[in-house]
Amino acid sequence: xxxxxxxxxxxxxxxxxxxxxxxxxxxxxxxxxxxxxxxxxxxxxxxxxxxxxxxxxxxxxxxxxxxxxxxxxxxxxxxxxxxxxxxxxxxxxxxxxxxxxxxxxxxxxxx
Numbered sequence: 001x002x003x004x005x006x007x008x009x010x011x012x013x014x015x016x017x018x019x020x021x022x023x024x025x026x027x028x029x030x031x032x033x034x035x036x037x038x039x040x041x042x043x044x045x046x047x048x049x050x051x052x053x054x055x056x057x058x059x060x061x062x063x064x065x066x067x068x069x070x071x072x073x074x075x076x077x078x079x080x081x082x083x084x085x086x087x088x089x090x091x092x093x094x095x096x097x098x099x100x101x102x103x104x105x106x107x108x109x110x111x
Contacts, residue, residue, distance in 0.1 A: 006104045017078035018043040024081030
C-alpha cells in the first residue's frame with residue numbers, strides 16, 4: 001500500500017512540475033503574448049521531454065545517471081521556476097517531496 005501511495009505521489013509531482021512551469025511562465029514580467037507562449041510552451045516542452053525519455057512508457061527510456069539528470073532538470077527546474085515566481089515555500093516543499101519520493105522509489109525498486 002505504501003508503495004502505491006509513493007507512485008501516486010510521483011504522478012502528483014509530475015503534474016505539479018508542469019503546473020509550476022506554467023505558473024512561472026504566466027508570472028514573468030513580459031508582454032501578455034510572451035507570457036502565453038512561455039506559460040504554455042515551458043510545460044509543454046517539459047511534458048514532451050518527460051514522455052519521450054522519463055516516463056515508464058517512454059519510447060526512448062533513459063536509465064542510471066541519465067535518468068537522474070533528467071529528473072533533476074525537470075523537477076529541479078520546476079522548483080526553481082516556483083522560487084523565481086515568488087512561491088518560495090512551495091518550491092522548498094516541492095523539492096522535499098521530490099527527494100523523499102525519489103529515495104523511496106530507489107528503496108522500493110520502483111525505478
